[in-house]
Amino acid sequence: MSPKQLIAYFDFNSLHSYLALDSILSLKAEGISINWRPISSMSLKVPQEEIEDEDRSTKHRRLRAEYQVNDIQRYAPHHLTEIHRKTDCQVANMGFLWLQQELKMDNNVIDEYVQSVFYHHWRDNCSIVTIQDIEHILLKIKKINSFDQELKWQDAWKQYCQSTGLEHLEITQTEAKTKGINTTPTFLIGSEPFKGRAHLPLVLARLKAGI
Template sequence: MNQNKDNLVKDAIEPLKSEAPLIIYIDLKSPYAYLSIDPTRDMLKELDIVADWRPFVLDIPSYLGSAKLGKGGKKVAKQNRTEEQWSDVKYAYFDCRRYANLSDKTIRGTVKIWNTDLPAIGLLWLKNFTNLTEQCAENSYFERYIDKIYDSFWKREFDAEDVASILALLEQIDAPTDGFLEYAESDGAALNSRLQQSSFDAGIYGVPTYILPGESETDPQHEKFFGREHLPRISWLLKGRQGPAPDVAYLLNPEVDDEALTKSAADPRTEPELKIAPLQLTTFFDFKSPQSYLALQSILALKGEGISVDWRPFVSKPLKVPAEEVANEDRSTKHYRIRGEYHANDIKRYASHDLTNIYRETDCQFADMGLLWLQHEVRASNDAIDDYVQQVFVHLWQKEGKIDSPQDIEPLFLATKLTQDEFDKAIQDRTFINGWQKYVESKGLEHLDRAREASLS
């Protein structure tokens, strides 16, 4: 271990290069980064490899607005967020808390958007005294620093903007501290500033971000991943692509009991005491959404576990085509462009075939009406409804078919696997298609408006 303060790293760090097979960017103020640490360590241990952990300081106000709680930490005193931004923030905390509860972690909403440059500098400081192997070792300075600072920060017990707090934490874990205060104001601050700018310029916009340096030339599509849900695919890549490429998944502690897992999946507004896993999954989806299409097979696979799907139509905003890069972009514009480019790449690499238009703005009202007709008028079986949903997705995304009119939907009904009883009931002294046409002209629009309104509540 090198503890010579005269050998501190001063040169810029290449954001996408490392001696390690994996680079991991984290930020103290991100609950997603906090939740990623344990499963990432488990993966590294399983693969017997080291990673290069680095700080990335999020500039949240540039893309998500800002807010600050008043005294007592409960009511918002100042804010400049849109309704959509607040919705994103509230869901993010809800999502993170339920996963935190499964891993015995505490995540309390922060009282403000913290500047986490000092915790980042503390991380860079420790990299001066340990190599990559030592940093990834159990109970290392690095591991103890990350564990203690995240745990106390998310309990609202740590001032991330106080250099004395960082110094005290370093002392608490018995790490070298001689010269840290000077480093934090000079070389460390300069190094961190360069790293933040260069990593953002290289396309890193959120945390946790995983970089596979070895993929940069052989397969750029698999060089960068944002989010711990990609750990199965990252592990597969690091193992040499053995077997089928895995889909996204959140890796949970296998010791989590069913009751805790069921409770975490419940909506606290409606099912606070849910203790038994439901046998039906309510799924809001949009036929034109590539994310919905990619999730289709995983959702249908739930039938094998005895879980049926209650399909609910939802109108999502089409993906935005990323803006062209222009000179002198501001931080916000660049963030949205980088994120848009990343999302497009992410969708394409998980697709089982080429997707010709992920930005489609298809009008899905008649495809949605078809679903509602089968559910409310035909009263088709779950299997038949599942098959119809799959027929529409395949028609739209694989065959590039149209769903813009009632006539476009008719062949999909005929291809749907209805039982004889369902087919006979649908006819009701009329042809099957006539029943559908009458529904479109009468109840269809009313049912569609009601379903879409319910999806927003």
């Protein structure tokens, strides 16, 4: 891996990934490009209702879940709603893979897509589940729409979702599982994982030092 490139595993439905988004993108100003890798991770746990005579472990789990909610709201760039939503991000991930692996788009286009999907989902509270949802986002990316109109990229995109996209998605998910990556964001330097946005300062320092 290039010392100026960071592998970042993310999940569009993960608020931890969303909260890390701006910090990850800010690495570009340090000359570091982001090699995004989409995966599916666990949604936030819904805090249980407090019950009478709850045991210590039950209370601990409840308070931990409540703390996570409060912590996320505190650091979010805006008020978040439906933070325990469980969204199927398969098509959104295929949109990413279509740009990256099928069209071989440059990093700026990939970054724009990742940011757009996160904003569409969490800031604007819009759907990212269907092929049409993602097509709507793709339509706003200028470089895609500068293609020759005869290419009819919308048709190519729909076909990708029904064939090659499913294969690319399976390969990506299998690779992450093989490496034991199941939480997001997770950053890789070589084969060493760093889990969580709190590790970004350390990750940046390591990359700049070339270690």
